[in-house]
Amino acid sequence: MSDKPNLEEVTSFDKSKLKKTETQEKNPLPSKETIEQEKQAASS
Template sequence: MSSKPSVAEIEKFNKLKLKKTETQEKNPLPAEETIEQKQEGES
């Protein structure tokens, strides 16, 4: 038997068994004001 699931196995998978999770941004982008301040400091 191969390690990849067959299409039939995927079709009968019960999505209700999956847990709900909240995703959190690990490296959020800086605020626009912060970017502007850094650009002004470089000039």
């Protein structure tokens, strides 16, 4: 094994063979309104 990685396959990679995917957020952050409601519920 050499110290330097072999970049030959990376440079010759064909991006057009990749499928287009739609990214979906699994853990979306709560909205500002939701955070305020949580704070008010916790303090009362």
